[in-house]
Amino acid sequence: MGRQVPLVDYLVLGEQPHLEANECTSCGARYFDRRNACASCGATSFHKAAITTEGELRAYTIVSMAAPGVPVPFVAAVIDCDGTSIRANIINTEPDPENVKLGMKVRLATYTVGTDDEGTEAIGFGFAPLEAPDGNR
Incomplete structure (x- = not known):
């Protein structure tokens, strides 16, 4: 297997992949994009916060x-x-x-979004149901 790179900066790969938000140190508001100031309180200090993987x-x-080239439905x-x-996106289930x-x-x-000529995989994320529609895991 080649190298893997996350499709977005806030996806942390490894043994236990997770998302990481920028959390305001004053009010706790969380953002996935880079911020210069908190939209909730105006503070300018942030730290990284791991987000739970279940929701x-x-x-x-x-x-x-x-758009052309995007498979539907999803x-x-x-x-x-x-x-x-x-x-x-909700993945691993019929839309x-x-x-x-x-x-x-x-x-x-x-999941792998694509692989370049050197074998580097771009890795994306989605959320999959914990249970099948019939209640089974």
């Missing part, structure tokens, strides 16, 4: 039309991970309302 589906839509979602909202339910438990999962 709950809060909102979703099944996308049936996308499930775009908002996941709540202990109070941190994450926008991500069908029978398989995707508000409140369902999900877990961070990584």
Whole structure:
């Protein structure tokens, strides 16, 4: 296996992949993009905070039309991970309302987005259901 690189800066790869947010040291607000100031309190000091890898589906839509080259359908979602909202796709399940339910438990999962000529893999993330629609794991 070649080298792996995360598709986004806030995806931390390794034995236990996880997301890492920039957390305001004054109020605790979390952001995945780089910030010069906190949108909640205006403070300018941040530190890295690991985000739990399990969460709950809060909102979703099944996308049936996308930019050229983007496979459809897919499930775009908002996941709540202990109070941190994450926008991500639901993966490893059919994009069908029978398989995707508000409140369902999900877990961070990584996958290979592409591989370059040197064998370096770009790694993306999504969230996969913890249980099958029939209640089985």
